[in-house]
Each structure stands twice: as structure tokens, then as C-alpha cells.
Amino acid sequence: MVSKSQTKLITSLQQKKYREQTGLFVAEGPKVIAELLNEGFVLQSLFSTDPPENVAKNHFQVTDAELKKISFLKTANTSVALFEIPKPKPLQDSGLIIALDAVRDPGNLGTIIRLCDWFGVQQLLCSEDTADCFNPKVVQATMGSLARVQVHYLSLSEFLSKTKLPIYGGFMDGKNVYSEKFPKDGVVILGNEANGVSEAIIQKITHRITIPRFGKTQKTESLNVATAAAILLSEFRRSIEK
Amino acid sequence: MVSKSQTKLITSLQQKKYREQTGLFVAEGPKVIAELLNEGFVLQSLFSTDPPENVAKNHFQVTDAELKKISFLKTANTSVALFEIPKPKPLQDSGLIIALDAVRDPGNLGTIIRLCDWFGVQQLLCSEDTADCFNPKVVQATMGSLARVQVHYLSLSEFLSKTKLPIYGGFMDGKNVYSEKFPKDGVVILGNEANGVSEAIIQKITHRITIPRFGKTQKTESLNVATAAAILLSEFRRSIEK
Structure with a gap:
């Protein structure tokens, strides 16, 4: 009843x-x-x-x-x-960290939380205007991974100004992710579905990287934010395995 | 009007x-x-x-x-x-091919078509019970990539019985994708969101591969089919670059 x-x-x-x-x-x-x-x-x-x-x-x-x-x-x-809703644990300035700048789609956020869990990323940082991880659509899309990933909502630009970690972001003219040697600890920035990473956050990025495109026509505008997250996380973890 | x-x-x-x-x-x-x-x-x-x-x-x-x-x-x-709706071009038994076994979610299909375009995969094979690529949700999710990827609906098991290409599929106990050397030509199978690849199709797979999991708890059940596609396509294309 x-x-x-x-x-x-x-x-x-x-x-x-x-x-x-x-x-x-x-x-x-x-x-x-x-x-x-x-x-x-x-x-x-x-x-x-x-x-x-x-x-x-x-x-x-x-x-x-x-x-x-x-x-x-x-x-x-x-x-x-x-x-x-649990109290967030204190943020650690170490490990591999994903930071989302205004990712708005609950499905994308859910998929990224699931990816963090798979790749052992324990801290996910979200700008205040990112979708809420306790939105029912996000909770269901995580398939339970939300239980194992700490999601922090904060001012990304404040955090990025203070962190000692290298800060990675995707650009058309960045270094090829397949030939980079990635560290164990670092922050990977992912941006909004339509507008990418905002100007204020771009300025904090210390390492510009790129996922090479193989399509002949070179017309594909960009990868979906969750698939870009998948490829970048895979590359960071492969670097540790090497 | x-x-x-x-x-x-x-x-x-x-x-x-x-x-x-x-x-x-x-x-x-x-x-x-x-x-x-x-x-x-x-x-x-x-x-x-x-x-x-x-x-x-x-x-x-x-x-x-x-x-x-x-x-x-x-x-x-x-x-x-x-x-x-265009007439499908004749299927070529060459190149890197993605084959979907009962992928039902239009958003996942759209994301996979976009990934195929990014990674230069020109042929996407779909089992008859995969979502329809001309479903309006798929058309919009592809962001125009549908124009550059040929999608074929067919009996996967018939195609896989005839093809001369190596057939790859993801398994818990497969070979680590990070240490495999992948060929330029091959078929990569991806399965249904809830049930994975069907028994009949599993039997056709010649190369069992696995995306390593890094999470401590080892509880994450699986990756979403579109994020698995992203990582596998990235690994195949990295192999060619090496």
C-alpha cells in the first residue's frame, strides 16, 4: 500500500x-x-x-x-x-579524475559514471550546471555504478586553479592520444554536448590531446561526450598497463 | 503551409x-x-x-x-x-565491419553510426531485430553521419558463415585488447543491451577479446554497447597506426 x-x-x-x-x-x-x-x-x-x-x-x-x-x-x-543522498567525502587531489563542464544529458552522465566505475575512476567532478547525478534517469543509467563513484559538484575553475595534477582536454590540434604516455594521476576535462568546454576552463588545460579521426570525408563534427570519455579513459588505463 | x-x-x-x-x-x-x-x-x-x-x-x-x-x-x-530511403549498395567482404546483434536502443544505434563515421568504418551490419536506422531518433542521433555509413539489414549468422574475415567478439575471458595486434580488415560483433550476443552468433566468433576492467570492486557488470564500440573501434584503428 x-x-x-x-x-x-x-x-x-x-x-x-x-x-x-x-x-x-x-x-x-x-x-x-x-x-x-x-x-x-x-x-x-x-x-x-x-x-x-x-x-x-x-x-x-x-x-x-x-x-x-x-x-x-x-x-x-x-x-x-x-x-x-549521501554527504560527499572530502575531495582528494590525486588519482585519475574526470571533470565534466556542463554535461546536460542525464543519459550521458549515467554512461560516464558507469565508465568511471569500469576504469576505476573514483572521483567525478561536475560543474554546477552539469546534470544532477541523483536525477532518476541518471540513477537508472548508471546500473548501480553510482554506488561506487564519488560525484562532486563544485566550481571547476576554482578546483583547476588549485590542483597540482596535469589537466587534459581534447582539441582538434592536440597530441595524438595513441602515442602519448599518460600518467596515473591527472584530470580529464569533458565539455558540454553542444558547445564543448567553456573558455574559462579551456585556459586551465595544461595538456592538449586529440582522438584521431579516420573517416575519409573528415566531416564528422565530433564524438559524443560519453564515447569520447570511453576512448580517453581506455587510453589512460592502457598507459598504466604498458 | x-x-x-x-x-x-x-x-x-x-x-x-x-x-x-x-x-x-x-x-x-x-x-x-x-x-x-x-x-x-x-x-x-x-x-x-x-x-x-x-x-x-x-x-x-x-x-x-x-x-x-x-x-x-x-x-x-x-x-x-x-x-x-536509398537502395543499399552491394555488401563488400572487406574493410573493418561492425555487426550488431539485436541492438534495440535508437540512441545506441545512432551513437554507433557516428562512431563508424569517425573511425572510417563504411559498412555497418545489423541483424533484422536491430533498431531501424531510419527511425527519426536514430537519424537525429547520428548528427548526419548516417549519410556516410552504409547500414545493411541481414541475417548475421548467414553473413558470418560465408565471410572470409576474422570475427571478433567481447568475452570476459578473451585476449586483452591492449596487447592484441588487430588487422585492418575484420568483423566486430556487438550484442543486445540486456542479453549480449546471442548463442548462434557466439559460435561464429573466431577471436575472443576483452576490454580490461580496472575498478576495484569488479562489480560493474558490463560497458554500455556504444561505449564498448568506441573502445574497440579505437583499438582497431590504433593497431593500424602502430
């Missing part, structure tokens, strides 16, 4: 404003929920079509119709959970 | 059935339309909020409201065009 006020709360969490007010976010499906629980995320309440395994006051058994009402997915799963 | 029958025709082209019946597909926005025209795609009609540059009987000036009605995008662009 889902009460009216619970339905209202869950529906409201589609909006960032209400996630900030309540400190809660929504995750759906047993896989994503289990991964968040495994990593110590605090469950506020769980709505599931399965009977609760343990009798707990924050577990509610619901009908398929009730679940459909509170689900954000086109095809509702078997469970919807509310979790507390 | 858009007539009722034109609106009905355009709206119907969201469905594959009507694209097949009419032999037409929709492209939106001056950039995508220009790239298709450049590559010799045949324009059936153009609806634009700008006055037509050349007086042609298949160019129609429309109001913003009319455009919004026929556009498939959330934010309508300035133009919507109908193009003829």
Missing part, C-alpha cells in the same frame, strides 16, 4: 528542488537497489511487489498498479526505493 | 511500417539535412520556417506552429525534410 503523501513525495523527487529539500533520491529495480545497499547507502523506504524479506517498518508491499504509479520507468520494475 | 495529408504522412513515418510502405524517412534541422543532401540522398520535400532559397515545388515555407506539429523533436528545429 502506498499512501497519497508517499506518492506525492516520490513523484516530487523527479525535480532537483525537492531532492535538495528532502535529501532523498529514487532508485528502481532490485539490481540497482541492491548495489546501493551494498555500498552503505541509507534506505529510507522500499516499495516492492514482492513480500518484504524482513519485517521492517519502512518496507511496503504494493500492487503492480501502485508500483506503476510511483515508477519513473516506462516499464516499471518490481521495486522502487527512496535513499538518503 | 502544411496540408493535412502531408502532416498525416510525416507523422506516420515514426513507424517502420509506413517508412517501408512509402520508402521515405524524416530528417530534421539544417545540419542533418545538408549532410544528407551532400551525400546524394534524394529530397522528397522540405518544410522550413525560412523562405525557400530556390523556388522549388517541393519546398514549403511553414510557421513555427506548423513546424512544431510535424516535428518529432522536443524542441523543433527550423526545418523538417522527407528523404527517399
Whole structure:
């Protein structure tokens, strides 16, 4: 059974404003929920079509119709959970770090979080105008990887002014990524889907790199930000393996 | 001015059935339309909020409201065009070829077409149950790359039984892609978002490869199909550069 006020709360969490007010976010499906629980995320309440395994006051058994009402997915799963948004851990100025400058598409952000997890990148920095990682679309697109990657929202230009790490960014005229020897620690900047990296951030970049293009016509404008992230992360990790 | 029958025709082209019946597909926005025209795609009609540059009987000036009605995008662009679906060119059993086994998400297919264009892959093979490349969502996601990549729908297992090319596929226990020397010509198989490559197709794979995972927890299940495509294409092209 889902009460009216619970339905209202869950529906409201589609909006960032209400996630900030309540400190809660929504995750759906047993896989994503289990991964968040495994990593110590605090469950506020769980709505599931399965009977609760343990009798707990924050577990509610619901009908398929009730679940459909509170689900954000086109095809509702078997469970919807509310979790507390965790306090961010202190930022470490070390390791391989990805920094996103105004990446707006939730699907792209989700894919990049999943890539960070695959390639062992523990810190993802986001400009304040990047999509919110607790947006339900992002949470689902991460497939649970959100549990293992720390996402920090901050002023990128402030961080980049202070960091001692080398700062990498993609340019048409940069050094070929296939012949570069990349360090273990560094910051990789990725920019907005339409406009790329902003002028203020470009000025902080210390290492200009490029993914060579092989198409004959040379007309392809750019790679999608998530596929560029995939290739760059792969190249950084290959450098360590060498 | 858009007539009722034109609106009905355009709206119907969201469905594959009507694209097949009419032999037409929709492209939106001056950039995508220009790239298709450049590559010799045949324009059936153009609806634009700008006055037509050349007086042609298949160019129609429309109001913003009319455009919004026929556009498939959330934010309508300035133009919507109908193009003829081209006859596929004969398939060549050479070059680097990507083969998709039941990739269902239009966004993933669009991203992969864009990647093929970037990395100079001219032939993309799709199983009959892969998303349709003339689906409006795919056309827009390709950002015009669809004009330069030949997409063939066919029985993958029949093609793979006949081809003389080496056939690559990703496995947990395959050879590390970073230490492989890849050939210039070959087929790379990518599978369905949820179920991976089907059993019948797995049996045709001659070279098992793996993208190493660097995450500590080893829990990340898999990479998204488009990001896996990005890393594999990058590795094949790097091999040629070496």
C-alpha cells in the first residue's frame, strides 16, 4: 500500500528542488537497489511487489498498479526505493579524475559514471550546471555504478586553479592520444554536448590531446561526450598497463 | 503551409511500417539535412520556417506552429525534410565491419553510426531485430553521419558463415585488447543491451577479446554497447597506426 503523501513525495523527487529539500533520491529495480545497499547507502523506504524479506517498518508491499504509479520507468520494475543522498567525502587531489563542464544529458552522465566505475575512476567532478547525478534517469543509467563513484559538484575553475595534477582536454590540434604516455594521476576535462568546454576552463588545460579521426570525408563534427570519455579513459588505463 | 495529408504522412513515418510502405524517412534541422543532401540522398520535400532559397515545388515555407506539429523533436528545429530511403549498395567482404546483434536502443544505434563515421568504418551490419536506422531518433542521433555509413539489414549468422574475415567478439575471458595486434580488415560483433550476443552468433566468433576492467570492486557488470564500440573501434584503428 502506498499512501497519497508517499506518492506525492516520490513523484516530487523527479525535480532537483525537492531532492535538495528532502535529501532523498529514487532508485528502481532490485539490481540497482541492491548495489546501493551494498555500498552503505541509507534506505529510507522500499516499495516492492514482492513480500518484504524482513519485517521492517519502512518496507511496503504494493500492487503492480501502485508500483506503476510511483515508477519513473516506462516499464516499471518490481521495486522502487527512496535513499538518503549521501554527504560527499572530502575531495582528494590525486588519482585519475574526470571533470565534466556542463554535461546536460542525464543519459550521458549515467554512461560516464558507469565508465568511471569500469576504469576505476573514483572521483567525478561536475560543474554546477552539469546534470544532477541523483536525477532518476541518471540513477537508472548508471546500473548501480553510482554506488561506487564519488560525484562532486563544485566550481571547476576554482578546483583547476588549485590542483597540482596535469589537466587534459581534447582539441582538434592536440597530441595524438595513441602515442602519448599518460600518467596515473591527472584530470580529464569533458565539455558540454553542444558547445564543448567553456573558455574559462579551456585556459586551465595544461595538456592538449586529440582522438584521431579516420573517416575519409573528415566531416564528422565530433564524438559524443560519453564515447569520447570511453576512448580517453581506455587510453589512460592502457598507459598504466604498458 | 502544411496540408493535412502531408502532416498525416510525416507523422506516420515514426513507424517502420509506413517508412517501408512509402520508402521515405524524416530528417530534421539544417545540419542533418545538408549532410544528407551532400551525400546524394534524394529530397522528397522540405518544410522550413525560412523562405525557400530556390523556388522549388517541393519546398514549403511553414510557421513555427506548423513546424512544431510535424516535428518529432522536443524542441523543433527550423526545418523538417522527407528523404527517399536509398537502395543499399552491394555488401563488400572487406574493410573493418561492425555487426550488431539485436541492438534495440535508437540512441545506441545512432551513437554507433557516428562512431563508424569517425573511425572510417563504411559498412555497418545489423541483424533484422536491430533498431531501424531510419527511425527519426536514430537519424537525429547520428548528427548526419548516417549519410556516410552504409547500414545493411541481414541475417548475421548467414553473413558470418560465408565471410572470409576474422570475427571478433567481447568475452570476459578473451585476449586483452591492449596487447592484441588487430588487422585492418575484420568483423566486430556487438550484442543486445540486456542479453549480449546471442548463442548462434557466439559460435561464429573466431577471436575472443576483452576490454580490461580496472575498478576495484569488479562489480560493474558490463560497458554500455556504444561505449564498448568506441573502445574497440579505437583499438582497431590504433593497431593500424602502430
